[in-house]
Amino acid sequence: MGMSSGEKGSVLIVSLIFLLLLTIVGVSSMNMTNLEERMAGNFRDHDLAFQAAEAALLDAEEFVENTFDITQAYTNPSCSGALCYTAACTGGLCFQGSFDSSSTTVASCTAGTTKEWENSAIWTDASKTRAASNQVAGTAEDARYIVEFRCFIPRDPTNSEPDLNMFAQWVPAFRITALASGSSTDSAVMLQTIYKLVN
Numbered sequence: 001m002g003m004s005s006g007e008k009g010s011v012l013i014v015s016l017i018f019l020l021l022l023t024i025v026g027v028s029s030m031n032m033t034n035l036e037e038r039m040a041g042n043f044r045d046h047d048l049a050f051q052a053a054e055a056a057l058l059d060a061e062e063f064v065e066n067t068f069d070i071t072q073a074y075t076n077p078s079c080s081g082a083l084c085y086t087a088a089c090t091g092g093l094c095f096q097g098s099f100d101s102s103s104t105t106v107a108s109c110t111a112g113t114t115k116e117w118e119n120s121a122i123w124t125d126a127s128k129t130r131a132a133s134n135q136v137a138g139t140a141e142d143a144r145y146i147v148e149f150r151c152f153i154p155r156d157p158t159n160s161e162p163d164l165n166m167f168a169q170w171v172p173a174f175r176i177t178a179l180a181s182g183s184s185t186d187s188a189v190m191l192q193t194i195y196k197l198v199n
Contacts (some may be wrong), residue, residue: 045182048138049189052180056132056143060176061195063130064147068172068197073109073149076100085149089116092130095149107164109151116146117177117192132178143180150175153196172197 073085075098085095096112122128129144136143152170154162162169174195181188 042187045184045187046189047182048136049180049182049187050191052132052136052139052143052182053178053189053191055134055136056145056178056180057176057191057193059132059134060130060145060147060178061193064174064176064195064197070172073099073172074101085147089122089128089146092128092144092146093149094146097149097151099151105164106152106167106170111149111151116148117179117190122146123179129179132180136180138183139181140183140185141181143178145176145178148175148177149173150194155198171199 067083069083072079072081072083072093073095075095079085082091083093084090085093087094087096094116096114096116097110098112099109116122123144126144129146132143132145150173153173155169155171156162159169174197175192176195177190177192179188179190
């Protein structure tokens with residue numbers, strides 16, 4: 001018993017539809033694989049940038065711990081030297097407030113309200129940022145940071161009323177911001193910390 005010509009045509013149409021469905025599934029799978037590869041690459045790039053920014057924060061904290069002296073934050077008389085915290089953010093060391101001298105009370109120190117890290121121009125000017133000394137391999141650009149002197153916070157957090165006239169009850173505070181890229185400049189991470197310098 002043979003097939004009629006109408007039956008032969010329907011088998012061909014069903015076969016072609018089935019082949020079309022298999023092609024659609026194959027193309028969709030390829031597109032999904034490409035998308036997953038891009039997502040994995042972006043995640044790796046972002047993770048690399050995060051690691052570089054975190055390393056820059058640690059580098060900045062070590063820098064502050066090893067170099068800070070209270071005279072570097074004086075605005076009257078002004079500090080002079082390479083490690084002064086100024087409104088110009090020279091060398092990545094910023095202080096937008098005022099602080100006369102160590103003989104004044106802690107309350108006389110005003111930190112200012114400028115948010116240096118929001119100024120995109122500061123990150124493109126190497127003279128206003130510091131490069132981290134230990135760079136993470138594979139990044140497109142060196143991680144950079146700025147350190148802002150933010151006056152003082154109580155040395156002992158359990159002391160609810162530290163004496164404003166006793167420097168020994170207070171410690172310098174800093175806002176440190178780091179910016180780093182991953183393996184391309186398309187991926188950038190900015191991290192920030194408040195650092196309490198306890199000697």
